[in-house]
Amino acid sequence: MTRIIPALVLGMVEEASSSAHSEVSPFWQSDSEGIPEEGMYQLATELDVRDPDHLLDQLPPGYRIVYSIFMWEQSRAGEGFTTGVHNSGQALVHVAAASYAEVGMSEEAVALRRMLEQYAKTPLDHDRIEAEYNAVDNPYKDDWERIPHLVRHLCENADRYFYVEG
Template identity: 75%
Template sequence: MARIIPPLVLEMVEEASSSAGSDVSPFWQSDNEGTPEEGMYQLASELDVENADQLLAQLPTGYRMVYSIFLWEASRAGEGFKTGTDNSGPALVQAAAKAYAEAGMPEETAALERMLAQYVQTPLDYDSIEAAYEAADNPYQDDWERIPKLVRHLCENADRYFYVED
């Protein structure tokens, strides 16, 4: 039996690979610095379709992880915690927190859960929301630590996260 990318998302993976400028498809096999990360963001955008939950339920867990984490991270990077959470929705942030746990990053999971709890209590208080995220030690607090570790983990475990048996 061969491991294949699920047919439901093969075109999306190819498009994400092309958009990320990957020299190979799938992009997670690229040796070019930055290409796998860009591919993850591109794939999250490709997966952002109507009834995404229904699609993701039919796929290996890596697609759900990429969808929730990288949509959240894009929103957070551009808008901050409060506006990013407003626009993403708490359910997506909670899914991202769970995905970080699956990727072996429990400190990021705990930080996002604290941030979400504060967001529910004081949705208009940006400073309190950010302080809740920063309230405990988290080696992944910095984007430059968090995203590369996550991308590396997903790429190194691609067979587990992105493929199915043919």
């Protein structure tokens, strides 16, 4: 059997590849520096439809992983933990934590869960919320460690995450 990108998201993957300026589609096959990462962010945006859970429930796990993590990471980068959680919603951040665990980045998952627990107790105490995240021994604490590792893992395991039998 041939592995194919699900028809439900083929156009989204092509659009994300184009937006990331990838010379190949899907973007995760690109060997150009930065293209796969940009493609992941673009795909998350493409997957941000009216009812993303309904769509994501029909797809291989990589699409939920990309959606939850990269939507959260965009919010977190632009707004910090407190505002990022407020704008993203705790449910999305919980799914992002589960997604990090699913790809083997358990330390990031634990740090996010601790941060969410503190957010639930003291939603306006930015320092305590960030301190809970930072209290975990986490090799993925820094963006330049976390995101490239994640992108590399997803690209190297694309068959498992993004394809179905055709």
